[in-house]
Ligand code: HEM
């Protein structure tokens with residue numbers, strides 16, 4: 001699947017396109033098919049996202065979304081060396097998802 | 100230490116206001132990201148993997164307790180409770196909000212600090228010897244010269260859009276503790292036969308994808324012509340440095356392509372012209388600056404020697420403190436490299452503690468080293484034990500200076516958007532593998548440096564052992580390099596052979612150290628043995 | 644052509660079209676010349692007193708060669724109009740002024756008010772250049 005990501009302009013938070021807006025959780029990301037350029041142009045122009053781009057990802061049977069490139073998985077999770085700073089710090093296995 | 104007068108303060112305050120306006124224009128949509136990016140970069144604000152990243156300048160690595168405390172407070176107030184000290188003697192925060200950035204700069208300005216020119220294609224923060232003012236072997240304190248250059252390079256109207264970034268280092272001793280010859284301009288302050296002070300200019304060094312050691316461009320520039328000479332060096336670069344390819348845009352490529360002799364000829368011609376313009380600050384200005392550094396308040400008449408009866412303390416004191424020019428003092432290096440830790444990271448509490456300790460024990464001075472450690476430069480030997488106890492209680496007394504555990508590592512793929520591979524987990528694994536202090540000491544001086552990509556922010560070319568992260572078909576892979584040095588005997592490390600996985604490289608490093616232990620001659624450091632034997636026996640042992 | 648030009652001089656603007664540096668070398672009676680980033684400004688030095696307008700082009704704001712070209716011309720006594728043209732942005736005006744530019748013809752117009760504000764960004768300056776301002780080091784020592 002093709003998903004969209006970027007950073008929130010003001011806070012810098014990593015965000016993912018969920019079909020209506022931008023979510024901080026990668027698993028909310030939706031497949032945008034070939035609409036990437038249109039959505040990104042509109043969202044950038046409205047300053048709802050910054051430094052955005054489209055990536056490929058894979059949807060798991062459990063509904064989770066896994067970006068294909070490790071860089072975007074680290075963006076989704078947080079630094080692998082600081083699990084305490086991850087979005088869901090309580091999940092001890094989150095690091096394995098990255099690699 | 101240097102103190103701002105009303106002029107310096109006004110310049111920094113003006114910059115804060117300028118940036119506040121630029122951020123407001125961006126937030127309101129008056130300028131695009133393309134237009135805003137170079138403006139934020141000139142204020143040290145990047146967009147990295149997780150958020151904005153702010154790089155704060157620590158000019159020539161020197162700061163006082165009040166400034167250090169502010170760095171800790173910023174980590175708490177605007178970031179997530181920690182900061183990362185870098186090889187360029189700066190500090191970086193990884194979780195900054197654009198909306199907060201102007202206020203952070205305003206807070207910094209209250210303690211005479213800023214983030215000016217910490218990124219972008221301009222003259223960057225000037226680095227220096229972290230033992231400046233304390234080292235027994237320095238000709239003079241290099242920092243007044245560095246401060247003179249800081250002012251000259253700040254908001255320089257001609258050199259704000261150079262072909263590429265420009266880094267200057269200034270030292271004043273034969274022992275190079277600042278990787279001076281791996282900078283765009285390396286300046287060594289020297290005394291000539293007539294006893295006059297001047298500057299030896301090395302131009303065209305650098306790391307990155309084409310590492311080069313800078314050649315001497317001029318043996319001796321009289322001290323009062325240093326700014327004019329630097330101006331000439333930069334003007335030739337600004338006019339003729341390559342702009343067609345950003346990977347060939349550094350001055351090292353220009354000097355290499357036209358040759359040091361031709362570059363020198365052009366600089367000398369420009370220099371002769373510039374001397375007629377009277378651009379050089381006068382002697383009185385140099386003396387005004389130098390007076391700030393003259394006497395940090397060292398006591399005279401103290402005796403050398405201290406109580407070493409606590410063995411743990413003695414080990415630390417031997418490893419992490421160095422001789423001082425003044426009897427009765429030592430310079431202390433606080434290692435930010437605990438076994439298994441993140442090289443260069445410090446928590447807000449640790450930063451504030453170091454600020455307190457500097458005030459109590461080090462005449463209110465700290466330094467950031469390019470090896471990502473912190474120095475308390477002026478500690479009385481009689482205070483060493485008390486200091487050590489406080490550091491130890493805060494987890495800041497790791498006794499591994501210049502040992503294999505004292506790893507330099509760039510942020511890598513955990514934080515950096517340009518990375519191919521992670522650097523920090525590797526540093527953690529290596530320092531954990533060699534955690535045993537006796538084992539580290541038995542290996543002796545061994546400088547290990549890791550970069551997560553070819554940009555070489557972790558100085559891997561200059562490591563006795565260097566590691567470079569590469570991307571092999573979407574997975575992290577690591578190349579091993581051997582034989583680099585950034586000291587006065589600067590050399591570039593060479594790639595050993597095919598790359599490794601994360602665990603594979605840790606094993607390979609262990610193999611390399613075993614070869615060294617088996618083959619070393621009396622008194623040889625790792626680097627000496629490598630230079631004597633060459634690559635072959637190491638390669639054989641790893642791949643054989 | 645000079646519609647969007649900000650000028651900081653009192654004389655009348657030059658109407659002549661600017662010729663390239665190469666063309667100027669062969670038809671030396673032109674009074675207006677245009678310098679591109681790769682041109683050597685020094686080629687004009689022998690003729691500076693005959694030129695009334697030099698345009699320095701910035702095809703992209705990130706190419707800073709024009710700043711050096713401007714200073715070189717002023718350092719050798721050029722007194723005519725020195726105009727920055729092309730991708731000239733508001734955040735660059737004060738540095739350009741310090742390098743000797745006294746006219747700006749940006750691709751995207753800048754209002755005179757905004758320009759005045761930008762030019763006043765720095766209360767003082769650290770370097771001595773060709774703009775006649777006393778650098779901070781001189782002020783400190785009463786010069
Ligand atoms: C995380 C954000 C960073 C980015 C995007 C970044 C980017 C770069 C790039 C692109 C280069 C290559 C320049 C060239 O060869 O032209 C470079 C070089 C360098 N960087 Fe970084 N860097 C970052 C962080 C750091 C950190 C944390 C340090 C210190 C630990 C650092 C220190 C250096 C040094 C020393 C060089 C190299 C050498 C040279 O000047 O040739 N950088 N960086």
Ligand code: SF4
Pocket residue numbers: 509510511512515516517518519550551552553554555556557
């Ligand atoms: S070496 Fe590469 S990965 Fe490491 S900080 Fe520099 S740019 Fe990022």
